[in-house]
Amino acid sequence: MAGIGSSCSSLSCNSNFRTSWLEFKTHRGRTIPGKSVVWRNSRIRAEVNFVNAEEAKKLIAVDGYAIVDVRDKSQFERAHIKSCYHVPLFIENQDNDFGTVIKRTVHNNFAGLLFGLLFTKPNPNFLQSVRSQFSPESKLLIVCQEGLRSAAAAKELEQAGFQNIACITSGLQSVTPGTFDSIGSTELQNAGKAGLVTVQGKISAVLGTVLVCAFLFVTFFPEQAEKLLQIFPAS
Structure with missing residues (x-):
């Protein structure tokens, strides 16, 4: 005589940001000796x-x-x-095989130098x-x-x-x-x-501050600015 059963379990949603997890399992098989039970699984992953x-x-x-x-x-x-x-998820790659050494050298001379990025592997x-x-x-x-x-x-x-x-x-x-x-x-x-990106950023910030100060000085103190320009005549 055939036996049929099913089970269903679910994890409800406790947050507005999380979707639900639903797992549904069915099994169908016979109780006749020597016959295997066939399981059918269906799962919806979170x-x-x-x-x-x-x-x-x-x-x-x-x-x-x-x-x-x-x-x-x-x-x-x-x-x-x-x-x-x-x-x-990635760790520093310190392998010393020939191919890795070449790749690490190229990386360190470009991405490593400019952005301070490590040469990594999974x-x-x-x-x-x-x-x-x-x-x-x-x-x-x-x-x-x-x-x-x-x-x-x-x-x-x-x-x-x-x-x-x-x-x-x-x-x-x-x-x-x-x-x-x-x-x-x-x-x-x-x-x-x-890396050098941060250095460049700091230099740009300093130059920007100097230019703003120079502009304000010329705007509010034009006479003093003119006297300073006369000290350094154009070549």
């Missing part, structure tokens, strides 16, 4: 939710989301949110590290600098069975000062800036 900084702040304060920072070590040390967990222990600290039911807010690494990390975690995941759209570079309590030598939105 989608990763992308939120802005203010919505992310509510997820942390109201819904109890934990913050997982997936940036590399250098950006994390420049600035990071207090009480976050650092699990880098972190082989990323998923294992997250699993060691969180269960699949944990509520996780994944953050990075521009939003790309957090999206990639969230997708990997979602595929591994994590059910409650959110990311900040465009990353920490879109966060205004004061939104989160942070630690580091700079603001969260500037943690991705390093």
Whole structure:
């Protein structure tokens, strides 16, 4: 005699930003000895939710989301949110095979020098590290600098069975000062800036200030400005 059964379980939505998780399982089989039971599974996976900084702040304060920072070590040390967990999606590549050495040299002479970016490779222990600290039911807010690494990390975690995941759209570079309590030598939105780009930015700021001061001096003190110009005649 055939036996038919079904089970359905769902995780309801506790936040305006999270979609529901629905898992539906059916099984159909016969009790005749020697016959196998055939299982049919249908699963609708929870989608990763992308939120802005203010919505992310509510997820942390109201819904109890934990913050997982997936940036590399250098950006994390420049600035990071207090009480976050650092699990880098990419780590510094210090391999010494010939191909890697060539690529690292080229990288350091351009992107590394100009933008202060490390030469990295995927972190082989990323998923294992997250699993060691969180269960699949944990509520996780994944953050990075521009939003790309957090999206990639969230997708990997979602595929591994994590059910409650959110990311900040465009990353920490879109966060205004004061939104989160942070630690580091700079603001969260500037943690991705390093190398000659920052030096150039400082030089531009100084030159801009000098030009503005010169303009104001000529405008409000034209006689003194003219006397100064006479001291340095045009060649």
